[in-house]
Amino acid sequence: MLSEIVIIVIRGVAIGALFSIIAMSFNIVHNATKILNFAQGNVFILGGFAAYFLANQAGVGMWLAMLIVTSFGIAVLVAAQGWLTLLPLTDTNEQNSWLISTVSVSVIISALLLLLYGPFSYTVQGPIPSFRVMGIKTPGAFVLAIAAAIFWYVALRLFLRRSFIGLAISALSQDMDAARAAGLPVQRLQLLAFAISGAIAGSVGFMVAPVISVSPDAGLRYVLNGFIAAVVGGIGNNTGALIGGPLVGVMAMLTAYKVGGAYQDLASLIVLVTILMFWPQGLFGRAAARKV
Amino acid sequence: MSQAANTIDIAPDHKQTGKFNSDRMQLTLGIALIVATGIGPSLLGNSYWEHTFQLVNIYIAVAVLQNFLFVDAGQKSFGQGAIVGLGAYGLAIASGVHGWPLIIGALVGVLAAGAGGLLFALPALRVQGFHLGFATLSAAIVFPQLLIQFDGLTQGINGISLYIPALTEPLAMSLSPLTILVTLVPIAALLLHYTIRNARLGRRMRIAAESAEAARSLGINSGFMRSLAFIIVALGTGVCGALYVPTVGFISPQGFIIELSFIFFFAVVVGGRGQLLGPIVGIWVVYILPNVLLVQLVEYRLLVNGALTLAVVILFPDGLVGTVEAWRRKRNQRGGGEEGFSLRPFTDTLMKRPEQPIDANAAPIIDVEGVTKRFGSVVALDGVNMQVRPGEVHGLVGANGSGKTSLLNVISGFSRADAGSYSLAGRNVTRAAPVSIARMGLGRTFQTPRIFPDFSVWDNIRIGLDAREAPLDAEEQALVERLRTSYEEDSPRMMSHGQRRLLEVVRVSLAAPRVVLFDEPAAGLSPSEREEFAKLVRQLSRRMGMAVILVEHDLDLVWGIADRITVLETGKVVASDTPQVLADDPAVQHLFVGGAHA
Numbered sequence: 001m002l003s004e005i006v007i008i009v010i011r012g013v014a015i016g017a018l019f020s021i022i023a024m025s026f027n028i029v030h031n032a033t034k035i036l037n038f039a040q041g042n043v044f045i046l047g048g049f050a051a052y053f054l055a056n057q058a059g060v061g062m063w064l065a066m067l068i069v070t071s072f073g074i075a076v077l078v079a080a081q082g083w084l085t086l087l088p089l090t091d092t093n094e095q096n097s098w099l100i101s102t103v104s105v106s107v108i109i110s111a112l113l114l115l116l117y118g119p120f121s122y123t124v125q126g127p128i129p130s131f132r133v134m135g136i137k138t139p140g141a142f143v144l145a146i147a148a149a150i151f152w153y154v155a156l157r158l159f160l161r162r163s164f165i166g167l168a169i170s171a172l173s174q175d176m177d178a179a180r181a182a183g184l185p186v187q188r189l190q191l192l193a194f195a196i197s198g199a200i201a202g203s204v205g206f207m208v209a210p211v212i213s214v215s216p217d218a219g220l221r222y223v224l225n226g227f228i229a230a231v232v233g234g235i236g237n238n239t240g241a242l243i244g245g246p247l248v249g250v251m252a253m254l255t256a257y258k259v260g261g262a263y264q265d266l267a268s269l270i271v272l273v274t275i276l277m278f279w280p281q282g283l284f285g286r287a288a289a290r291k292v
Numbered sequence: 293m294s295q296a297a298n299t300i301d302i303a304p305d306h307k308q309t310g311k312f313n314s315d316r317m318q319l320t321l322g323i324a325l326i327v328a329t330g331i332g333p334s335l336l337g338n339s340y341w342e343h344t345f346q347l348v349n350i351y352i353a354v355a356v357l358q359n360f361l362f363v364d365a366g367q368k369s370f371g372q373g374a375i376v377g378l379g380a381y382g383l384a385i386a387s388g389v390h391g392w393p394l395i396i397g398a399l400v401g402v403l404a405a406g407a408g409g410l411l412f413a414l415p416a417l418r419v420q421g422f423h424l425g426f427a428t429l430s431a432a433i434v435f436p437q438l439l440i441q442f443d444g445l446t447q448g449i450n451g452i453s454l455y456i457p458a459l460t461e462p463l464a465m466s467l468s469p470l471t472i473l474v475t476l477v478p479i480a481a482l483l484l485h486y487t488i489r490n491a492r493l494g495r496r497m498r499i500a501a502e503s504a505e506a507a508r509s510l511g512i513n514s515g516f517m518r519s520l521a522f523i524i525v526a527l528g529t530g531v532c533g534a535l536y537v538p539t540v541g542f543i544s545p546q547g548f549i550i551e552l553s554f555i556f557f558f559a560v561v562v563g564g565r566g567q568l569l570g571p572i573v574g575i576w577v578v579y580i581l582p583n584v585l586l587v588q589l590v591e592y593r594l595l596v597n598g599a600l601t602l603a604v605v606i607l608f609p610d611g612l613v614g615t616v617e618a619w620r621r622k623r624n625q626r627g628g629g630e631e632g633f634s635l636r637p638f639t640d641t642l643m644k645r646p647e648q649p650i651d652a653n654a655a656p657i658i659d660v661e662g663v664t665k666r667f668g669s670v671v672a673l674d675g676v677n678m679q680v681r682p683g684e685v686h687g688l689v690g691a692n693g694s695g696k697t698s699l700l701n702v703i704s705g706f707s708r709a710d711a712g713s714y715s716l717a718g719r720n721v722t723r724a725a726p727v728s729i730a731r732m733g734l735g736r737t738f739q740t741p742r743i744f745p746d747f748s749v750w751d752n753i754r755i756g757l758d759a760r761e762a763p764l765d766a767e768e769q770a771l772v773e774r775l776r777t778s779y780e781e782d783s784p785r786m787m788s789h790g791q792r793r794l795l796e797v798v799r800v801s802l803a804a805p806r807v808v809l810f811d812e813p814a815a816g817l818s819p820s821e822r823e824e825f826a827k828l829v830r831q832l833s834r835r836m837g838m839a840v841i842l843v844e845h846d847l848d849l850v851w852g853i854a855d856r857i858t859v860l861e862t863g864k865v866v867a868s869d870t871p872q873v874l875a876d877d878p879a880v881q882h883l884f885v886g887g888a889h890a
Binding site for chain 1: 368370411414415417418419421422423425426427429430431433434437438440441550554557558561591592594595597598599601602605606609
């Protein structure tokens with residue numbers, strides 16, 4: 001009984017930390033552009049594939065080097081995606097095209113992975129061995145997941161509040177026109193936000209590859225759960241995301257253990273619909289000033 | 293084209309070169325294409341194409357409905373494949389597994405699809421846009437999992453077979469009932485789309501989709517409109533799902549994975565969002581091309597469709613049909629230039645009404661008492677009192693940031709007062725929603741006019757009439773008819789900013805509200821337009837009995853037409869009286885500094 005609770009909490013919090021991270025990678029792009037990147041889940045999985053091909057069973061030094069390479073590589077890729085996504089938005093009649101273009105990119109990434117590597121799930125071995133918590137075997141990547149969530153939360157907070165560039169990105173979220181009028185290079189800041197979101201999702205996908213399903217069709221589930229974590233926490237709110245992720249994760253594990261693993265996605269859908277109906281601003285959301 | 297002296301010359305001499313939109317033509321062409329592909333192969337005895345187009349035409353019907361949902365209702369759904377699946381499984385389980393009569397089975401299918409639509413419709417009451425995108429995506433992922441999981445009901449991965457020989461036996465000329473049905477269903481979907489789009493419901497849905505503020509000010513409940521659209525589309529998609537079963541003969545969870553939902557979504561985008569013909573061309577390109585004509589490339593189809601959709605969004609955002617339509621529209625676009633839109637016909641009609649005296653002792657229709665509004669630490673309104681009597685023109689003046697727009701927003705319900713009370717026509721509406729305030733007879737315009745570029749000028753006016761409750765009298769009827777014939781093929785894209793303002797003024801006036809709020813209406817008007825506007829305001833008040841609240845920086849205009857003026861300064865009322873009294877009030881003098889007022 002107790003061990004069951006321990007399993008649920010550990011797994012839930014660790015997997016939930018991943019949802020938090022995807023939610024935070026949503027938030028930085030959303031705050032800078034009002035765009036939610038539907039491809040973020042596949043970007044995350046791309047990190048997992050990078051781990052398989054670049055650093056499977058590698059030593060710590062090699063693993064770290066490849067982590068940095070992957071983060072930069074995926075950051076550049078997502079910045080390029082961001083550039084494409086922002087292209088049509090200069091036309092005021094095309095303000096909703098991002099939804100279509102990010103979904104297309106999501107489909108393209110998973111179709112490419114499917115064509116290149118088949119419909120298989122790849123097993124990756126990371127540098128941190130598993131250990132025991134109260135007699136229960138726990139993968140080392142769980143520690144990485146939680147550490148990464150905290151690392152990115154603190155790093156983003158410092159960056160967005162202390163650095164000049166981070167403050168400029170925060171300014172975009174408050175008033176795009178004012179930021180433009182104040183002479184901020186809006187588009188470059190937005191591309192930077194895309195790049196950072198890619199670095200976040202890609203690096204963590206790389207780090208936790210041993211505990212996620214590294215397969216072409218896994219991205220959608222991560223993007224959905226990341227979105228639910230973002231909605232629970234209030235979209236744009238990283239503190240909310242940090243709390244929302246583990247909440248969603250523990251809920252998913254609870255469903256898996258009590259009802260069955262096949263119902264996890266159903267439980268997520270029910271949580272999403274419920275939250276949208278009763279707390280559309282999220283549990284920790286912030287009120288946006290009304291615009292007329 | 294000269295007109296008799298006593299008639300009103302609205303829009304002189306603009307050359308008629310084409311229709312504002314080609315919906316009618318696209319509808320006809322669409323029906324012709326569906327009929328040709330639906331029954332053509334059977335008549336020619338080609339069973340391969342017969343079968344292919346049976347499925348294609350079902351997909352087209354689903355895509356047509358998705359197109360309506362996407363553009364007319366503004367909702368992006370990634371879950372329509374799951375709704376098709378619900379319709380199919382409803383019929384297959386009821387009739388295929390339990391042997392119920394087909395008609396009952398079809399009904400079960402449609403209702404199951406409707407229930408699925410309700411799952412999307414409920415959150416749509418509260419949220420929109422990407423939120424619903426994720427909810428529908430999530431449903432599309434969960435649906436096949438549930439089909440496998442509840443195998444007692446659905447026979448899991450083994451699927452359900454259901455052959456209905458009676459439907460495939462040819463009736464006459466080698467046409468089977470099934471062929472006829474799958475030809476009629478996409479036609480019905482197209483007609484439904486066309487009919488709703490051109491009805492009051494469709495216009496109001498479109499407004500709800502494009503401008504939440506305009507919708508609220510016209511008394512439209514956006515959440516309700518979104519939910520209604522999801523349910524209408526789900527029921528129609530359920531019919532398609534039920535037809536899918538006899539067409540394919542066998543269904544399994546593998547047939548309703550998320551890829552199916554993406555096909556419909558991509559088809560709408562590639563074909564041309566909002567174009568009636570779009571989904572037809574879209575399904576041909578997205579489905580027939582890779583699955584039939586390039587079979588050896590079939591494993592690349594997701595990649596190809598994804599890349600194609602991305603390319604369309606970036607290079608030809610209007611899609612295939614939309615690009616042609618945009619080109620046609622550009623060539624034919626007409627507007628009347630400077631004379632393209634004026635208030636003259638409107639003021640001339642109102643002139644024929646008798647003048648009604650204002651009852652100085654009438655109870656105020658707007659009664660604002662001690663209203664305070666804070667934004668964080670900023671106090672935008674600080675204990676404001678204001679009364680407006682029926683039929684009164686009430687000016688609201690003050691420097692930028694003095695709280696004029698904040699007060700308008702409280703009066704129209706767009707923002708809620710933190711303290712104080714506000715009653716409209718004797719009813720306390722301090723906490724009422726903007727939609728109910730609008731329905732009680734309060735209309736408003738916006739600093740940036742809410743003009744819908746995909747509507748003709750006439751339809752932009754007409755949405756005011758759509759919100760109207762009072763019947764039109766004969767004079768007004770004639771005016772409306774004249775506005776229709778003059779503007780039904782004109783595009784608002786050609787109008788100047790001032791003309792857009794006037795258009796919005798005509799729209800809100802035709803809705804016949806009891807109180808109308810004009811937010812800086814004179815900005816961008818030419819001197820003659822300004823004069824005409826002043827005349828209209830007097831007429832609305834004197835001849836229509838409307839109370840008018842006018843926020844305006846042009847003090848000449850305000851002093852010329854207002855019965856009373858309230859002066860705001862940093863959120864407080866510093867003076868409120870007749871223009872004559874205020875002109876000598878020292879508290880107001882500084883407003884005129886630098887102006888031409890002595």
